[in-house]
Amino acid sequence: MHEDIILQHEIEQWLYKESELLDQLNFDGWYELLSEEISYTMPLRINQMEKSKPDYSEATLLFDDDSTTLKLRIDRMKTDMAWAELPPSRTRRNVSNVKIKEVSENEVAVHSNLLLYRSRSTDTTADLISGERKDVLRKENGDWKLVSRWFLADQTSLGTRNLAIFV
Amino acid sequence: MTTTSTKQVPRLDEMTRSELIQYLKDTVKPEEGMIPSYIFSHPKVYELEMEKIFLKDWLFVAHKSEIPNIGDFVTREMGGQSVIVTHGADGEIHVLLNVCTHRGMKLCRMDNGNQKNFTCPYHGFNFKNTGDLIGIPFQKVVYGETMDKSKMGLKEIRHDVYADLIFATLNSEAVSLEEFLGDIKWYLDLAFNRAEMEVVGLPQKWNVDGTWKLGSDNTISDSYHTLVSHGSIAKLGLVPTGDYSKYGYQIYTGNGHGLNLGMPNPDGFAFPESLIDEYKERLNEDQYDILKQMKNMIVCVSPNIMILISSMDLKGQKISHTSLRIWKPTGPDSMEISSWMLVEKNATEEWKRLSEQAFTLTFGASGIFEQDDTENFTDITQNSKSPYHLHENIVFNYTMGMHQEPVEDFVGPGIVYKDKFNEANSRAFFRNWLDQITAE
Ligand code: FES
Ligand SMILES: [Fe+2]
Numbered sequence: 001m002h003e004d005i006i007l008q009h010e011i012e013q014w015l016y017k018e019s020e021l022l023d024q025l026n027f028d029g030w031y032e033l034l035s036e037e038i039s040y041t042m043p044l045r046i047n048q049m050e051k052s053k054p055d056y057s058e059a060t061l062l063f064d065d066d067s068t069t070l071k072l073r074i075d076r077m078k079t080d081m082a083w084a085e086l087p088p089s090r091t092r093r094n095v096s097n098v099k100i101k102e103v104s105e106n107e108v109a110v111h112s113n114l115l116l117y118r119s120r121s122t123d124t125t126a127d128l129i130s131g132e133r134k135d136v137l138r139k140e141n142g143d144w145k146l147v148s149r150w151f152l153a154d155q156t157s158l159g160t161r162n163l164a165i166f167v
Numbered sequence: 168m169t170t171t172s173t174k175q176v177p178r179l180d181e182m183t184r185s186e187l188i189q190y191l192k193d194t195v196k197p198e199e200g201m202i203p204s205y206i207f208s209h210p211k212v213y214e215l216e217m218e219k220i221f222l223k224d225w226l227f228v229a230h231k232s233e234i235p236n237i238g239d240f241v242t243r244e245m246g247g248q249s250v251i252v253t254h255g256a257d258g259e260i261h262v263l264l265n266v267c268t269h270r271g272m273k274l275c276r277m278d279n280g281n282q283k284n285f286t287c288p289y290h291g292f293n294f295k296n297t298g299d300l301i302g303i304p305f306q307k308v309v310y311g312e313t314m315d316k317s318k319m320g321l322k323e324i325r326h327d328v329y330a331d332l333i334f335a336t337l338n339s340e341a342v343s344l345e346e347f348l349g350d351i352k353w354y355l356d357l358a359f360n361r362a363e364m365e366v367v368g369l370p371q372k373w374n375v376d377g378t379w380k381l382g383s384d385n386t387i388s389d390s391y392h393t394l395v396s397h398g399s400i401a402k403l404g405l406v407p408t409g410d411y412s413k414y415g416y417q418i419y420t421g422n423g424h425g426l427n428l429g430m431p432n433p434d435g436f437a438f439p440e441s442l443i444d445e446y447k448e449r450l451n452e453d454q455y456d457i458l459k460q461m462k463n464m465i466v467c468v469s470p471n472i473m474i475l476i477s478s479m480d481l482k483g484q485k486i487s488h489t490s491l492r493i494w495k496p497t498g499p500d501s502m503e504i505s506s507w508m509l510v511e512k513n514a515t516e517e518w519k520r521l522s523e524q525a526f527t528l529t530f531g532a533s534g535i536f537e538q539d540d541t542e543n544f545t546d547i548t549q550n551s552k553s554p555y556h557l558h559e560n561i562v563f564n565y566t567m568g569m570h571q572e573p574v575e576d577f578v579g580p581g582i583v584y585k586d587k588f589n590e591a592n593s594r595a596f597f598r599n600w601l602d603q604i605t606a607e
Pocket of ligand 2: 392393396397536540
C-alpha cells in the first residue's frame with residue numbers, strides 16, 4: 001500500500017511537471033521527458049451508436065508521431081516563422097483523475113484526464129480541448145520517460161483552429 | 168476638437184435585394200484585381216452565398232470507398248442541411264435528406280455505421296436505408312387507412328459520381344455533374360482515377376473563425392504565400408528555400424474550378440513504383456506523363472473543395488499523400504474544415520502507413536504546413552468585420568500576374584499560365600462567385 005501511494009505521487013508529479021514545461025513553452029525540456037521510442041498518437045473521436053463502441057477511429061490519427069517527427073515540430077517552433085504559435089497561445093493544462101492501471105518492473109500504464117485551455121492572440125473566446133490520455137512511462141536510467149501517449153479528445157469536430165500545441 | 172464626416176457607411180442590411188446586388192456589382196471588380204474586404208465576413212453576402220451557391224451547386228458528400236458494403240452510411244452536410252449517404256439494400260447509393268418526414272426530426276445522429284433501417288428518435292417512424300418508410304408505430308390505430316407510406320419516404324437528393332467522388336446538389340435544375348465539373352475532370356483523374364483510391368478512416372474536422380472563401384481562394388491560386396506562411400518548413404530544409412513553389416502551372420478550367428500544378432519533381436517519382444502498371448492503364452499518356460513529373464497538385468473545385476497531392480522525403484523515402492477537404496461554411500465568418508486522407512488501394516501496407524504519416528504531419532489538423540494557414544484565414548476575416556472597411560471601401564489586391572499571357576503548349580485543358588505565382592485563378596474564381604451570387 002505504502003509503495004502504491006509513493007508511485008501514485010511520483011507519477012502525478014511527473015505529469016504535473018510535464019504540463020508545466022509545456023505551458024511554459026519549454027519544448028526542449030519537454031522533449032527530455034520522452035523516450036527515444038516514443039509513440040505519440042491521437043485517434044479521431046466519432047459519433048457512433050452505443051452498440052458499436054469504441055466511439056473513435058484509430059484509422060484516422062490527428063497526431064501520429066515518433067521522436068523524429070516530434071523533434072521536427074519542436075524545431076519548427078524555434079524558427080521565427082511558425083506563425084500558428086506567434087505569438088504563442090497561452091495554454092493551461094489541467095491533468096486529473098490520474099489512475100495507475102498497470103505496474104511492471106520498470107513500466108507503468110497510467111490513464112488521466114486532460115483539460116487544455118488555449119487562449120489565442122486577442123481572442124476573447126477560449127478553445128477547450130478535453131479528453132483522455134493513456135500513457136506508458138518507463139524508468140530509463142533512473143528517470144521516468146514517456147514511451148507512449150494516446151490522447152482521445154471529447155469533441156468530434158475540434159473547437160480549435162489547429163493542433164499547433166501538444167496534448 | 169471634433170471631426171465630422173458626411174460620408175456614410177454603406178448599410179448593406181438596409182438595402183433591398185436588388186440594391187445589394189447592384190452594390191456588389193459596383194464594388195467587386197475581379198478583372199481589375201480589386202476584391203473588397205467586406206465580402207469576407209458580411210452576413211448579407213453570406214446569405215446570398217448560401218442561397219445562390221450552396222443551395223445550387225454540386226457539393227462533395229462522400230467518397231465511394233467510405234460506404235463499400237450494403238448498409239454502410241455516413242452523415243454529411245450540404246448548405247447547412249444534414250444528409251445521409253447510404254449504400255442501400257438495393258445496392259445503390261442514396262443521398263437522403265436527414266429529416267424525418269413526420270415532423271422534421273434529425274433521423275440519424277451518427278457519423279457513420281452500417282444499418283438496414285433508421286428509426287426516428289421522436290415518434291419512431293422507421294425508414295429503410297433506401298429512404299422508404301416501412302414502419303409507423305400503431306399505424307392502424309393512429310391513422311386508420313389514411314396514411315400512404317409510399318408518399319412519406321425520405322427526400323432523395325440528386326447525386327452523381329465522378330472518380331468515385333459522390334457529389335449531391337439541392338438544386339433539381341442544376342446542370343449535370345459532368346457539365347459542372349467540365350475540364351477539371353482531367354485533373355481529378357490524376358488525383359482519384361490514377362489508381363483505385365480509398366479513404367483512410369474518417370475525415371478529421373476542426374473549426375476556424377475564418378470564411379470558407381479564403382480557403383478556396385488560397386487553394387485556387389495562392390502558391391505565393393508558401394514562401395512566408397510556410398517559411399518555417401523551408402528553414403527546416405523540408406523544402407528547398409526561395410521560389411520552390413513557383414515552378415509549374417496555374418490552370419483555370421471554368422465554373423470556378425482550377426489548380427496549381429507543381430512540377431517537375433526534383434526528388435523523382437513520388438508514387439508507389441509497384442503501381443506503375445495500374446497508373447498507365449487508367450490514365451492516358453499525357454496524364455501519366457504529368458504524374459511522372461508531379462511534385463504537388465492543389466485543386467479547387469468550386470465552391471469549397473480542395474484536393475491536394477503533395478510529396479516529401481520522410482524517413483529517407485520519397486512519399487506522396489493525397490487528400491480532399493471541404494471548407495464548410497458555418498457562418499459569415501467561420502468554417503469547419505473536414506479533411507479526408509486517401510491512399511492507393513493496391514499500395515503496400517508500408518507505403519500506405521508512411522503516406523498516412525506524411526499527411527498527418529504536414530496537412531492534418533496538427534499538420535506543420537496546415538497550422539499557419541489558419542492564422543491568415545482567421546485574422547483576415549476578423550479584420551474585414553470592422554465597419555471601417557465598408558466605410559473606406561478597403562479593397563484587396565489581386566493583380567499579380569496581370570501582365571502575363573497564358574501559354575498554349577501545355578497538354579492538359581484549361582487556361583494555363585506558366586509558373587504558379589499568379590492571381591489569375593483568383594480573379595476567375597471571384598468572377599464566377601460574383602456571377603453566381605448576383606444572378607437574378
Ligand atoms: S418526427 Fe420522426 S417520427 Fe415524428
Ligand atoms: Fe498554405
